[in-house]
Amino acid sequence: MRFVLRLFGWLFAAGTIVFVIGAVGAAGLVWHYSKDLPDSAQLRNYEPPVMTRVHAGDGSLIAEFARERRLYMPIQAVPKLVIQAYLSAEDKNFYKHVGVDPEGLVRAAISNFRNKGVRRPQGASTITQQVAKNFFVGAEQSYERKIREALVALRLEATYSKDKILELYLNEIYLGAPAPGQGSYGIGAAALNYFGKSVHELNLQEVAYLAALPKAPTDLHPFRNRERAIERRNYVIDRMVENGYVTREAGDTAKKQPLGVNPRTVSPNNIAAGYFAEEIRRELQDRYGEKKLLEGGLSVRSTVDPKMQLMARKALVDGLVRFDEARGWRGAIQKIDLSARDWGLAIGELKVLGDVAPWRLGVVLDVTGDTARIGLHPLTDTSGALRGERTTVTLGADGIKWTRRARVSQAVSVGDVVYVEPIDNRPGQVRLRQLPEVNGAITVMDPFSGRVLAMVGGFSHDQSEFNRATQALRQPGSSFKPFVYATALDNGYTPSSIVLDGPIEIDQGGGLGMWRPENYDGKSTGPHTLRYGIQFSKNLMTVRLAKDVGMPLIAEYARRFGVYDDMLPVLSMALGAGETTVMRMTAGYAMLVNGGKRIRPTLIDRIQDRWGATIFRHDQRVCEGCDAEKWNNQREPRLVDNRDQVLDPLTAYQMVSILEGVVNAGTATVVKSVGKPLGGKTGTTNEAKDVWFVGFSPDLAVGVYMGFDKPKSLGTSATAGQYAAPIFRDFMMAALKDKPATPFRVPAGIKLIRVDPRTGMRSGGEGGILEAFKPGTAPPDSYSVIGAAGDGSTPLSVSPGGGRSVGSGTGGLY
Numbered sequence: 001m002r003f004v005l006r007l008f009g010w011l012f013a014a015g016t017i018v019f020v021i022g023a024v025g026a027a028g029l030v031w032h033y034s035k036d037l038p039d040s041a042q043l044r045n046y047e048p049p050v051m052t053r054v055h056a057g058d059g060s061l062i063a064e065f066a067r068e069r070r071l072y073m074p075i076q077a078v079p080k081l082v083i084q085a086y087l088s089a090e091d092k093n094f095y096k097h098v099g100v101d102p103e104g105l106v107r108a109a110i111s112n113f114r115n116k117g118v119r120r121p122q123g124a125s126t127i128t129q130q131v132a133k134n135f136f137v138g139a140e141q142s143y144e145r146k147i148r149e150a151l152v153a154l155r156l157e158a159t160y161s162k163d164k165i166l167e168l169y170l171n172e173i174y175l176g177a178p179a180p181g182q183g184s185y186g187i188g189a190a191a192l193n194y195f196g197k198s199v200h201e202l203n204l205q206e207v208a209y210l211a212a213l214p215k216a217p218t219d220l221h222p223f224r225n226r227e228r229a230i231e232r233r234n235y236v237i238d239r240m241v242e243n244g245y246v247t248r249e250a251g252d253t254a255k256k257q258p259l260g261v262n263p264r265t266v267s268p269n270n271i272a273a274g275y276f277a278e279e280i281r282r283e284l285q286d287r288y289g290e291k292k293l294l295e296g297g298l299s300v301r302s303t304v305d306p307k308m309q310l311m312a313r314k315a316l317v318d319g320l321v322r323f324d325e326a327r328g329w330r331g332a333i334q335k336i337d338l339s340a341r342d343w344g345l346a347i348g349e350l351k352v353l354g355d356v357a358p359w360r361l362g363v364v365l366d367v368t369g370d371t372a373r374i375g376l377h378p379l380t381d382t383s384g385a386l387r388g389e390r391t392t393v394t395l396g397a398d399g400i401k402w403t404r405r406a407r408v409s410q411a412v413s414v415g416d417v418v419y420v421e422p423i424d425n426r427p428g429q430v431r432l433r434q435l436p437e438v439n440g441a442i443t444v445m446d447p448f449s450g451r452v453l454a455m456v457g458g459f460s461h462d463q464s465e466f467n468r469a470t471q472a473l474r475q476p477g478s479s480f481k482p483f484v485y486a487t488a489l490d491n492g493y494t495p496s497s498i499v500l501d502g503p504i505e506i507d508q509g510g511g512l513g514m515w516r517p518e519n520y521d522g523k524s525t526g527p528h529t530l531r532y533g534i535q536f537s538k539n540l541m542t543v544r545l546a547k548d549v550g551m552p553l554i555a556e557y558a559r560r561f562g563v564y565d566d567m568l569p570v571l572s573m574a575l576g577a578g579e580t581t582v583m584r585m586t587a588g589y590a591m592l593v594n595g596g597k598r599i600r601p602t603l604i605d606r607i608q609d610r611w612g613a614t615i616f617r618h619d620q621r622v623c624e625g626c627d628a629e630k631w632n633n634q635r636e637p638r639l640v641d642n643r644d645q646v647l648d649p650l651t652a653y654q655m656v657s658i659l660e661g662v663v664n665a666g667t668a669t670v671v672k673s674v675g676k677p678l679g680g681k682t683g684t685t686n687e688a689k690d691v692w693f694v695g696f697s698p699d700l701a702v703g704v705y706m707g708f709d710k711p712k713s714l715g716t717s718a719t720a721g722q723y724a725a726p727i728f729r730d731f732m733m734a735a736l737k738d739k740p741a742t743p744f745r746v747p748a749g750i751k752l753i754r755v756d757p758r759t760g761m762r763s764g765g766e767g768g769i770l771e772a773f774k775p776g777t778a779p780p781d782s783y784s785v786i787g788a789a790g791d792g793s794t795p796l797s798v799s800p801g802g803g804r805s806v807g808s809g810t811g812g813l814y
Helices: 003-034 039-043 080-090 100-114 127-137 143-158 162-173 185-195 204-215 226-242 248-255 269-273 274-288 290-295 306-325 343-348 396-404 476-491 529-537 539-549 550-561 572-573 582-593 649-665 668-672 720-735
Strands: 052-055 059-063 299-302 360-368 371-376 390-397 417-424 429-435 440-447 452-456 496-499 526-529 604-607 615-616 622-623 639-642 678-686 690-695 701-707 751-755 769-773
Touching: 039 526, 039 539, 039 572, 052 274, 052 668, 059 274, 080 204, 080 226, 100 690, 127 143, 127 162, 127 204, 127 226, 127 526, 143 162, 162 185, 185 204, 185 720, 204 226, 204 248, 226 248, 269 306, 274 290, 274 452, 306 440, 306 720, 343 360, 343 371, 360 390, 360 529, 371 417, 390 417, 396 429, 417 440, 429 604, 440 720, 476 539, 476 550, 476 572, 476 582, 476 649, 476 720, 496 529, 496 539, 529 649, 539 550, 539 572, 582 649, 582 690, 582 701, 604 769, 615 622, 615 720, 639 690, 649 678, 649 690, 649 769, 678 720, 701 720
Parallel strands: 052 299, 390 429
Antiparallel strands: 052 059, 299 604, 360 371, 360 417, 371 390, 417 429, 440 452, 440 701, 496 526, 604 615, 622 639, 678 690, 690 701, 751 769
């Protein structure tokens, strides 16, 4: 008995030693594999990357920026059917195990033993383990990784509730890409990208397909491997029936349905807003950095008005095409050999501009005299396999009228790759198109807030991301003159002040010789009013006025208006010889029409972080009384406008009135056909390398620019009135179509007096024009003439401190 007790003691001691050694060894292994793993605090504070989304002013989506396209959905917002599908497909014991599922391990081990060498080993990862793998461990295939994965899974279960772990999983998993650029992370993004629906709109077969994807999203692609995708989807439906989530009848009905995948297409907003979205992306990256842009889940409410954006793009494109096609057909983009190739595959390999709709890329299949049959570029998926139908259209004589070719066979031949556009009300008939060589930009702004309602930086963002509205520095030509005249009007001049339109010589000094500026037509017309000088864009009058006012003062006003930061104070700058952008010029004109208030152009109204807190707001005005809890007969809330006044409101209206005359009877009469009160100014630079029109209605400021990216003349007789002003006209025609003809606001203190437009003196009776005057500046019976040599007169109202500077440019601006 004593021996038995002693033996039992030895065995107990040995067992204890083995247990201790085993425990120490196990603890050592746990320590070894967990020393680099995240602790509970790191797990608790984890935030998965979420994409930044940009919305238009009306709430529609225009852009998404992300490394991983993910829409984060709290578990409370996830439909039960979705949860049931993923539990059935991935981890039916999820709510029972502690992070590692022993039953699943045994089942996987038996299956792998039976099928050894036959197929890929079956895994036994729980949903918690998948979260651990995807978030913290990585996907390396090794026993060490599996141990680390299990350890993190246990920590996750100790840190989070089951619902929180499932929430992380459903928002993190990669679910493939149904179409190029649509890689989907999480169920929210996948529902949109695969079916164009929100998660709440998905039916049983759609939910089952999404639940099938985590195992092998690439191998279960809906178009490349459709049969296998259906098989896996049906497997998930069977598991849902088996687990009692859906009835057998519902499951059988769902299994008979097609996949129904319909990748989300790009909306018209996205097509038209490429430049707008890219400008916002740059601003967000500059403001917050790339990581927060791509992973921070920012929600951006932009200022863009989708309808105006489409109008602006159409007006600009039509103007560029109008100019380009007037110079004739340049020929096909390229030629492909169709003799030994399927035409659909051949053209499907070519890059297509996705933002030039309704234009379509096509290849000429055959030509017979006055008609040609053209095959259109089909849609493709990520594999390059054709998805769209093979569509052919007909190009007839009406479609080539602009090409200056007598017959279709003289314009195109078999194998030519060309762009075509459908002809309205003629199904199957198309018009030949060509990508214009000339380019341009248009910016539309709310003049009272600086909100950019539309911006198009070129013909096609897919063709060139260079934004000509914000990045192109070009000479504004005579569209800068209003700032010269506004400076004069703000410093003692009136719209009826007389300036000589006559030859002038400026000694440039330093051996540079004499500068002799000229009017566009090379003629001079004698003394005229300031209104006449702007209305007919007289260079000689502008130079004399600038010389009299002083270029340092004009440079200061140009800075106030934001046109230039530090303009060189030389006389040629008064004719627009400096370089600026369409955005800056539009903002400057906006300050004229808004009564002289400084505005900051913005493409963003507000930015919210992933939790909904506002972290940026453009409108900095203070609303007094807006925080009242209830109405107690107090004063109504009041917005306090604390913006700087850059120009006297009376001066601003005088300038608006003069610029209205440019449209009604000056260099921009082409705009008059809009039939609404409008003002603006043309600008054509030396050799017509750039043409501008910047103008406004009472509630919109619009800037238009056209020119070649590598500057060259648009033509010896080209003017802004011919090419830029019609773009402004077309946009305003569309934008103001259903708006009343609202007159410009006349500020208190302005006196409207009828004057003779030739002399600027009071006009008797009903003749003459109504001119705007500040109090005490009504026109006298006679004027002296600025710059009239030898007549003994003195210049009128030389501004205080007006310096004298000599321009060094070449003149000839219009």
